[in-house]
Amino acid sequence: MEPVNAAQFLCPHCSAEVAAAAEVCPHCGARLTSPAPPPEKRDLLDNRWVVLGLLFLATGALGLPFLWRSKGFTPVGKVVVGVIVTIYTAALIALAAWAVWWAWRSMQEAFA
Numbered sequence: 273m274e275p276v277n278a279a280q281f282l283c284p285h286c287s288a289e290v291a292a293a294a295e296v297c298p299h300c301g302a303r304l305t306s307p308a309p310p311p312e313k314r315d316l317l318d319n320r321w322v323v324l325g326l327l328f329l330a331t332g333a334l335g336l337p338f339l340w341r342s343k344g345f346t347p348v349g350k351v352v353v354g355v356i357v358t359i360y361t362a363a364l365i366a367l368a369a370w371a372v373w374w375a376w377r378s379m380q381e382a383f384a
């Protein structure tokens with residue numbers, strides 16, 4: 273069936289315009305119900321909360337490709353979240369480096 277507009281289709285048999293909801297062509301009687309299209313595979317990553325949870329709790333900036341593929345964000349939203357996640361990841365790395373340095377210093381003082 274060729275979509276004519278949102279509400280009408282062309283009958284594949286007689287090319288008459290028929291309502292999209294019609295199961296049978298009123299002109300030639302052909303059945304119009306095509307085999308059900310496969311349900312749109314809803315990607316888990318299209319859920320913005322799944323992506324945000326993944327980025328902030330698991331992958332950090334490494335998960336940016338997931339963000340880019342997700343349909344749950346606008347292009348601007350992706351850039352904003354991408355920048356935030358990158359800063360967040362850098363801050364975490366800095367914090368971890370500081371913690372290691374601090375632990376190292378503490379050990380040196382303790383055993384000096």
Ligand SMILES: [Zn+2]
Nearest residue numbers: 283286297300
């Ligand atoms: Zn027809």
